[in-house]
Amino acid sequence: MSGETAYRPRRSVLYMPSSNERALEKAKALPVDGLILDLEDAVAPDHKEAARENACAAARSGEYGQREVTIRVNGAGTRWHDDDLAAACAAGPDGIVVPKVDSADEVLGLVAAMERHGAPERTRLWAMVETPRSVLAVSEIASASPRLAVLVIGTNDLVKELGARHVPGREPLVTALSLALLAARRAGVAILDGVYNDVRDLEGFEAECRQGRDLGFDGKTLIHPGQVEPCNAVFAPSTEEVAQARGIVAAWDAGAGTGVVTYEGRMVEHLHVEIARQVIATDEAIRARG
Numbered sequence: 037m038s039g040e041t042a043y044r045p046r047r048s049v050l051y052m053p054s055s056n057e058r059a060l061e062k063a064k065a066l067p068v069d070g071l072i073l074d075l076e077d078a079v080a081p082d083h084k085e086a087a088r089e090n091a092c093a094a095a096r097s098g099e100y101g102q103r104e105v106t107i108r109v110n111g112a113g114t115r116w117h118d119d120d121l122a123a124a125c126a127a128g129p130d131g132i133v134v135p136k137v138d139s140a141d142e143v144l145g146l147v148a149a150m151e152r153h154g155a156p157e158r159t160r161l162w163a164m165v166e167t168p169r170s171v172l173a174v175s176e177i178a179s180a181s182p183r184l185a186v187l188v189i190g191t192n193d194l195v196k197e198l199g200a201r202h203v204p205g206r207e208p209l210v211t212a213l214s215l216a217l218l219a220a221r222r223a224g225v226a227i228l229d230g231v232y233n234d235v236r237d238l239e240g241f242e243a244e245c246r247q248g249r250d251l252g253f254d255g256k257t258l259i260h261p262g263q264v265e266p267c268n269a270v271f272a273p274s275t276e277e278v279a280q281a282r283g284i285v286a287a288w289d290a291g292a293g294t295g296v297v298t299y300e301g302r303m304v305e306h307l308h309v310e311i312a313r314q315v316i317a318t319d320e321a322i323r324a325r326g
């Protein structure tokens with residue numbers, strides 16, 4: 037199995053409790069790039085089985101259009117994990133999200149279990165980085181298997197485990213976020229930022245989206261429909277950035293054969309052209325979604 041090649045927008049990926057049928061229905065019309073149908077923390081123990089059935093039915097339904105549909109199973113060691121994993125593999129979503137993946141060996145065990153349960157090749161593993169152990173092993177986790185496509189940061193669990201606090205600017209988390217980003221880029225996998233808990237505070241939310249984007253995240257995980265559009269806007273290249281990118285590529289092509297040109301007074305080398313082409317490709321992929 038090879039890693040992903042084509043760019044896939046993952047600006048906004050929305051969690052929803054799979055026990056909430058209204059939310060599952062509502063998601064079919066949200067302009068979100070991806071969904072995490074949750075069986076873990078957002079679902080009370082008494083509702084786990086029903087939530088599993090709902091999530092698998094949703095993943096099978098084909099009613100979510102281009103949105104990437106994933107199922108978050110309960111963690112290894114819980115009494116639901118094995119049944120969740122078997123049912124999710126049979127349903128064949130785009131991804132299976134596993135919480136608290138702490139080592140490369142765990143990744144290999146999960147991949148082996150996915151194969152045993154007959155998960156289709158398109159079903160990728162998304163590993164959550166949300167414990168001190170996972171942060172310290174993140175480089176090995178990210179490159180453990182080509183089936184692993186996405187790292188997802190779990191900032192609520194990380195804050196809990198660190199004994200830290202949720203503060204504007206997230207200073208207590210920046211080291212962990214940066215280590216995970218380095219690991220994801222080295223391994224060539226995507227990486228999603230954690231959630232923002234105050235669904236009424238759009239200003240604070242947008243500031244955190246911008247911080248995640250500037251650090252290098254592909255997108256952010258969300259918990260409420262009201263967070264989707266502002267998040268998409270922050271993680272998409274702006275009109276000005278796309279115009280700049282086109283200008284850089286045109287200046288480079290006009291100076292064909294020279295190793296360095298200038299655009300609007302700034303030096304442009306091959307690496308800047310690669311960045312510009314990536315911006316244009318991202319913009320085109322987002323536009324293709326309509």
Ligand SMILES: CC(C)(COP(=O)(O)OP(=O)(O)OC[C@H]1O[C@@H](n2cnc3c(N)ncnc32)[C@H](O)[C@@H]1OP(=O)(O)O)[C@@H](O)C(=O)NCCC(=O)NCCSC(=O)C[C@H](O)C(=O)O
Nearest residue numbers: 051052053058059062074078190191192193231259260261
């Ligand atoms: C946070 C919420 C509990 C807020 O719920 P509520 O007060 O009911 O919101 P609203 O009344 O504003 O809802 C308006 C309508 O939107 C629908 N809705 C709400 N949330 C979602 C959603 N996530 N997806 C789809 N639709 C949603 C409501 O059903 C209303 O619809 P209608 O009745 O038709 O008007 C709630 O938003 C929520 O449950 N969010 C998700 C929580 C969740 O999944 N948490 C788990 C992951 S977070 C995490 O911990 C990550 C990681 O593990 C870590 O450690 O950090």
Ligand SMILES: [Mg+2]
Nearest residue numbers: 166190192193
């Ligand atoms: Mg968590």
